[in-house]
Amino acid sequence: MDWEQSNLLILKELRQGRELSSVLRKHLHPSSPPQTRLVLLHKILCSYHNALSLLNWTAFTSTAPIASHKIHTSKQRKTCSGRSEQIRVCSLEGPLEDGYCWRKYGQKDILGSNFPRGYYRCTHRYSQGCLAAKQVQRSDEDPTIFEVKYRGRHTCNRASHSVAMKVPSTTESEENANHSRVKQQQQHEEKQKQSKEILMSFETEDLDNKDDIFPSFPFPIESEEVGNGNGNGLFVKSLMENDIAFVSPAASESNYFSVSPFHMGSFVFDQNVQASESDLTERISAPTSVTNSPIVDLDISSLDKLEFDPSFPFDNSDFFT
DNA sequence: GGCATTTGACCGTG
DNA sequence: CACGGTCAAATGCC
Numbered sequence: 001m002d003w004e005q006s007n008l009l010i011l012k013e014l015r016q017g018r019e020l021s022s023v024l025r026k027h028l029h030p031s032s033p034p035q036t037r038l039v040l041l042h043k044i045l046c047s048y049h050n051a052l053s054l055l056n057w058t059a060f061t062s063t064a065p066i067a068s069h070k071i072h073t074s075k076q077r078k079t080c081s082g083r084s085e086q087i088r089v090c091s092l093e094g095p096l097e098d099g100y101c102w103r104k105y106g107q108k109d110i111l112g113s114n115f116p117r118g119y120y121r122c123t124h125r126y127s128q129g130c131l132a133a134k135q136v137q138r139s140d141e142d143p144t145i146f147e148v149k150y151r152g153r154h155t156c157n158r159a160s161h162s163v164a165m166k167v168p169s170t171t172e173s174e175e176n177a178n179h180s181r182v183k184q185q186q187q188h189e190e191k192q193k194q195s196k197e198i199l200m201s202f203e204t205e206d207l208d209n210k211d212d213i214f215p216s217f218p219f220p221i222e223s224e225e226v227g228n229g230n231g232n233g234l235f236v237k238s239l240m241e242n243d244i245a246f247v248s249p250a251a252s253e254s255n256y257f258s259v260s261p262f263h264m265g266s267f268v269f270d271q272n273v274q275a276s277e278s279d280l281t282e283r284i285s286a287p288t289s290v291t292n293s294p295i296v297d298l299d300i301s302s303l304d305k306l307e308f309d310p311s312f313p314f315d316n317s318d319f320f321t
Numbered sequence: 322g323g324c325a326t327t328t329g330a331c332c333g334t335g
Numbered sequence: 336c337a338c339g340g341t342c343a344a345a346t347g348c349c
Contacts, residue, residue, distance in 0.1 A: 104326055106341060119340070123325090135340090 010054045017047035100154060102134065114140045122156055130156035 024040040026032075101123035109116045115138035122130040131152040139145040 103324090105343095107327075108339065108341095111338065117339085121341095 010051050013047045013051035013054065017044050017051065020044045020047060100132065100156075110137065113137065115143070122154060124156035128156040130154055132156075 020040055020043050024037060024044065027036050027040065102120035103123045103125070104118055104120050106119035107116050108119070117135055117137040120134050120136065122132040124130040132154040133151045135147075135149040135151075137147045137149075139147055
């Protein structure tokens with residue numbers, strides 16, 4: 001990523017922050033669910049955090065571009081010829097809550113790192129032959145950031161350990177609905193306190209295997225407020241068009257978090273090769289649907305333009321409304 | 322008892 | 336030989 005691209009991304013993040021602030025302002029009235037405001041607030045913070053990070057990165061690389069690469073390459077044994085990108089996403093979840101069941105099989109102190117690296121493989125490795133694995137390491141620079149490196153693809157059936165997406169019931173009484181909403185908000189706020197960021201890295205063994213990366217991620221859509229008749233459906237829908245809202249199947253039903261695909265696309269930090277935005281677009285737009293899951297997975301391919309098209313009208317204030 | 326985690330040993334690679 | 340990744344016995348938890 002060169003200086004010009006970086007500036008473009010910073011601009012995008014700042015614009016996104018501005019637009020989200022505008023949306024938040026519209027939802028300040030009491031009838032708007034506080035949950036929505038919290039999500040918006042978090043997203044705004046993420047946008048500005050990303051912009052600041054980009055600014056830092058730009059400043060750093062513009063004066064010491066070689067050193068910046070040294071961070072990732074020094075003393076690192078390259079065990080596979082693949083390449084990897086790191087994508088920062090904001091999450092209300094811990095780094096391990098990505099919807100799959102992982103089993104830790106090792107931990108290693110990494111030279112030059114303050115925190116050990118944890119090695120995880122899919123719980124169903126032997127029962128279903130699922131070869132997915134990941135490495136999780138806390139960032140030295142910011143302990144709230146986790147670098148998650150995924151390898152392999154999930155071939156397991158997640159139905160056995162995933163919590164089905166909660167679908168609003170039309171027969172649910174208003175009282176129960178309100179109670180559940182309050183409870184959800186409380187849990188959400190609790191999660192917000194534990195807000196963390198994770199730095200995700202997608203690594204492929206070879207270029208042909210790149211399609212396997214994103215399908216490995218369960219991105220169930222939080223549908224709690226979509227079309228529930230309380231007047232917020234439109235807003236949520238617009239959120240869904242611009243963002244991915246998640247329910248963490250491994251956690252309680254209310255443990256949802258949101259990740260903007262824009263964030264995902266905007267932080268393509270190349271490690272081994274110069275990965276372009278279009279490169280990542282290819283990864284995301286490649287066959288992404290996981291059809292053997294009861295959970296509604298988001299078809300990320302529909303978000304291509306949102307994520308990477310430089311001409312996409314982020315300036316359009318009507319987009320979020 | 323079954324499953325997950327911990328941790329030292331072992332192995333492959335550069 | 337150093338380092339990162341994996342194995343597997345020991346241990347802990349439910």
